[in-house]
Amino acid sequence: MESTLDIFVKAIFSENMIFAYFLGMCSYLAVSKTVKTAVGLGAAVIFVLVVTVPVNYLLENYMLKAGALSWLGDEYANIDLSFLSFIMFIAVVASIVQLVEMLVEKFAPALYGALGIFLPLIAVNCSILGGALFMQERQYSTLLDATAFSLGSGIGWFIAIVAIAAIREKIRYSNVPAPLRGLGITFIITGLMGIAFMSFMGIKYGKDVKKEKAPTTMVGQINNDKN
Amino acid sequence: MSEIAIKSKAPREPLFSKKNKKLITDPLTDNNPVTIQVLGICSALAITVQVSQGVVMGLSVIFVTVMGNLLISLLRNVIPSKIRIIVQLVVAASLVIIVNEVLKAYLPDISEKLSVFVGLIITNCIIMGRFEAFAMANKPWPSVLDGFGNGLGYAGLLVLVAIFRELFGSGTLGGIPIFGNSLPGEESGLYAMGYANNNMMILPPMALVIVGCIIWVQRSRNKSLQESH
Numbered sequence: 001m002e003s004t005l006d007i008f009v010k011a012i013f014s015e016n017m018i019f020a021y022f023l024g025m026c027s028y029l030a031v032s033k034t035v036k037t038a039v040g041l042g043a044a045v046i047f048v049l050v051v052t053v054p055v056n057y058l059l060e061n062y063m064l065k066a067g068a069l070s071w072l073g074d075e076y077a078n079i080d081l082s083f084l085s086f087i088m089f090i091a092v093v094a095s096i097v098q099l100v101e102m103l104v105e106k107f108a109p110a111l112y113g114a115l116g117i118f119l120p121l122i123a124v125n126c127s128i129l130g131g132a133l134f135m136q137e138r139q140y141s142t143l144l145d146a147t148a149f150s151l152g153s154g155i156g157w158f159i160a161i162v163a164i165a166a167i168r169e170k171i172r173y174s175n176v177p178a179p180l181r182g183l184g185i186t187f188i189i190t191g192l193m194g195i196a197f198m199s200f201m202g203i204k205y206g207k208d209v210k211k212e213k214a215p216t217t218m219v220g221q222i223n224n225d226k227n
Numbered sequence: 228m229s230e231i232a233i234k235s236k237a238p239r240e241p242l243f244s245k246k247n248k249k250l251i252t253d254p255l256t257d258n259n260p261v262t263i264q265v266l267g268i269c270s271a272l273a274i275t276v277q278v279s280q281g282v283v284m285g286l287s288v289i290f291v292t293v294m295g296n297l298l299i300s301l302l303r304n305v306i307p308s309k310i311r312i313i314v315q316l317v318v319a320a321s322l323v324i325i326v327n328e329v330l331k332a333y334l335p336d337i338s339e340k341l342s343v344f345v346g347l348i349i350t351n352c353i354i355m356g357r358f359e360a361f362a363m364a365n366k367p368w369p370s371v372l373d374g375f376g377n378g379l380g381y382a383g384l385l386v387l388v389a390i391f392r393e394l395f396g397s398g399t400l401g402g403i404p405i406f407g408n409s410l411p412g413e414e415s416g417l418y419a420m421g422y423a424n425n426n427m428m429i430l431p432p433m434a435l436v437i438v439g440c441i442i443w444v445q446r447s448r449n450k451s452l453q454e455s456h
Contacts, residue, residue, distance in 0.1 A: 025268040133343035179446035182454030187439030194432030
């Protein structure tokens, strides 16, 4: 088993939401024109991920998974509701985002001013639902692990969007070929950053990882995770 | 009977009028959802390693955009605008559940490879974008066409990227070897002459670079799409 710290570090670097799985690319590309807004969106993503993934974890383990309803009594032990997980997860994400927005507006107006316009956007950010789905697929054993994963993923996303925003601010002073300006060059820079981030994959996490054959490509890594 | 039918149809717009055709053809080129509208990149690029995955993903998205646009367009007058996002998400999620169950039943291998990315169709910005921008304000038939066009534009780009990545990354197309046998010890075709697959193409970041190059080509052919920064 991986330790909680491994899960956390892995989620930030080698399994970065943006560079390894392209989750949340839409807002990543749309809101990365200046560092200030990028920081706001990144913070909102961390916040929402840390709130929603644990809730979805509880939902998955006490309601949706095969046999998860056994706490209700023996006759419910054979029920498998996992086909409902998409709709439950997205409903949880959408309603929590709405709830968080209201709470933040009421109790922390300053924070609302900073995050306000980004919160509604986040309900449809792939990285939030992606966090819940990866949590489901990887079967984290404790609530703590799932929370560590969500915090790590959020921080990874934050690092990625702030980094690209800083690069985009500077690239204005360079002479980029006209057809590549804007979107095109952003795609290519993200690709190059992804290649740089892949160097984190060589890091060995924990003690028992050494027994596994080290995956040579990210595809191998993804397949290993599945097994 | 047939005369009456024709007469009653006459004042209506023909099913494939010029305007309606434009709804399908525009997203394929000058208004492509991925390269121009910057929607739906999220769940797309990680699964373009093989053409077969790209095709399945593209078909799933076409199904969801068409059916979702139709449903939202039928419901557009009864959805309260304050909770429309949640209604749209529920429609998208139900359709994606159908897709996921069908894939699991009939294409288990591909379904396993696509893993979470089928679920992520729900938050694919194309789906929400078209619901919000088109289906909420238009009649069912144009909405269906719009959904089909945008789904197709997305699928087309996925397959194009997948062709590049599979051909140069693994030397196959749809699982069929193109450049000969690459197994060490029994090379044939190009491999016998010392050709080697570019393993970099299989890595996720290369998908972004390929899309960047596609945007480059498209925008150098059509100057009106270029941005100042």
